[in-house]
Each structure stands twice: as C-alpha cells, then as structure tokens.
Amino acid sequence: MTCPVTVRIQEDDFDIAREISVLTNSRTDIGAVVTFSGICRADDDSAKVAALTLEHYPGMAEEEIRRHADEAVSRWPLNGITVIHRVGRFMPGQNIVLVVTASQHRQAAFQAAEFLMDYLKTSAPFWKKEESATGTGWVEAHARDDAAAARWTKS
Amino acid sequence: MKVKYFAWVRERVGKAEETIEPPASVRTVEELIAWLSGQNEAYAHAFEKPKVIRAAIDRAHVKQDAAIAGAQEIAFFPPMTGG
Numbered sequence: 001m002t003c004p005v006t007v008r009i010q011e012d013d014f015d016i017a018r019e020i021s022v023l024t025n026s027r028t029d030i031g032a033v034v035t036f037s038g039i040c041r042a043d044d045d046s047a048k049v050a051a052l053t054l055e056h057y058p059g060m061a062e063e064e065i066r067r068h069a070d071e072a073v074s075r076w077p078l079n080g081i082t083v084i085h086r087v088g089r090f091m092p093g094q095n096i097v098l099v100v101t102a103s104q105h106r107q108a109a110f111q112a113a114e115f116l117m118d119y120l121k122t123s124a125p126f127w128k129k130e131e132s133a134t135g136t137g138w139v140e141a142h143a144r145d146d147a148a149a150a151r152w153t154k155s
Numbered sequence: 156m157k158v159k160y161f162a163w164v165r166e167r168v169g170k171a172e173e174t175i176e177p178p179a180s181v182r183t184v185e186e187l188i189a190w191l192s193g194q195n196e197a198y199a200h201a202f203e204k205p206k207v208i209r210a211a212i213d214r215a216h217v218k219q220d221a222a223i224a225g226a227q228e229i230a231f232f233p234p235m236t237g238g
Binding site (some may be wrong): 096 | 159162163165214215216230231233234235236237238
C-alpha cells in the first residue's frame with residue numbers, strides 16, 4: 001500500500017478541498033478521508049484573544065511531524081497523510097493547522113488524525129503568543145494535552 | 156557548538172542563536188543550562204526554572220541528562236503549544 005506523506009510549514013492559508021483532492025485524485029482504493037482544522041479562537045480561558053503569533057523551530061518542526069506521520073503509517077492502514085501548519089500572526093477565525101488522513105475504512109483515518117494532532121500539540125516545536133486587551137503573553141502548555149498524547153503510547 | 160533559543164527563552168536570553176564554547180567539564184544538557192545560567196542575568200532569568208526547559212540536540216528532543224558531546228546544534232525552548 002502506498003501512503004504519500006506531505007508535511008508543510010507555511011505562512012499562507014490552505015484550501016481543505018484542494019488538499020483532499022490531492023490525496024484522493026486518481027485513486028479508487030480510498031474509502032475514508034478525515035480532516036482536522038485548528039482555528040484561531042477568540043475566547044480563551046481568560047481574556048478575549050485579539051491575535052495569535054505562531055513561532056516554530058525551522059527544520060525540527062517538519063522533521064518532528066514527519067516522524068509521527070511515519071509512525072502513524074506503521075500503526076494504521078493509511079493511504080495518505082497531509083499535515084500543514086501555518087506560522088505567523090493570526091486573527092480569530094483564521095486557519096492554523098490542517099491534518100488530512102486517508103484510508104480504506106474510517107476507523108484508521110479517524111484514529112490516525114487524532115494521534116497526529118495529539119503529538120503535534122505536545123512534541124512539534126511550535127509556540128503560540130497571545131495578544132489580548134490585557135496584554136501579550138506566551139500560551140502555557142496544558143497537562144490535558146500531555147495526557148491526550150500519552151494514551152497513544154504502546155504498553 | 157551552535158545554540159538556538161525559542162519563544163520566551165529567546166526573548167529572555169535576548170538572541171535567537173549564538174555559538175558557544177563551554178568548558179570540557181560541561182558534559183550534559185543539564186550542566187550546559189547551569190553553565191549558561193552563570194553567564195549573566197539574562198541567561199539566569201531564562202533558565203530560572205531549569206526543569207521547565209525543553210531541549211533538542213541536532214533537531215531531536217532529548218532529556219536533560221543527555222550528553223552534549225558531538226552536538227552540532229542544541230536548542231532550548233519552553234513546552235510546546237502548537238496545533
């Protein structure tokens with residue numbers, strides 16, 4: 001089974017429909033496509049977010065996502081993975097991240113998408129800085145994200 | 156070796172990257188953090204809670220007891236918040 005893996009870090013927005021068609025185009029063995037989009041949200045735990053700036057570690061960010069994509073390919077019967085993470089400054093409502101997984105059946109596509117997002121949040125080197133009416137500050141990591149990633153660890 | 160800093164570690168240190176030559180007695184990531192902290196107030200502030208700091212050697216995550224011998228590039232950063 002061939003499973004093309006595409007990982008991109010970019011400032012530009014992405015087109016979800018286009019990314020799906022890139023994976024499914026000219027193939028008839030794909031029965032399920034799952035997409036996850038992460039979007040800049042205005043309401044956070046405390047103050048209203050005016051903008052979010054995403055910083056990353058060039059080189060390592062791509063490699064780290066690709067490592068987990070390769071692991072997903074080894075764990076589930078997948079026909080394609082695309083991960084796009086944007087960097088730069090975003091307003092509420094704008095796209096930040098896209099994960100697309102394709103498989104013959106839905107279960108593998110759902111699980112792989114969730115696996116990739118859980119690891120993306122905890123181990124891919126990206127950092128968010130938040131601007132709000134009360135000031136500017138770095139977003140703190142959540143223990144719930146570590147717990148979400150830990151459940152995929154093989155015992 | 157080249158050292159890179161990201162997010163609030165970068166802001167506190169006051170630079171994104173630099174080339175350093177720690178003494179041979181500095182063997183691990185943990186020891187490098189301690190050595191940098193002794194350089195000046197900016198590093199001391201960046202590494203005031205050393206256990207919070209994450210590190211990567213040659214673009215792969217490492218624990219703080221990892222040896223730095225042979226490293227081309229060491230990065231220090233806070234816990235990640237992407238996605």
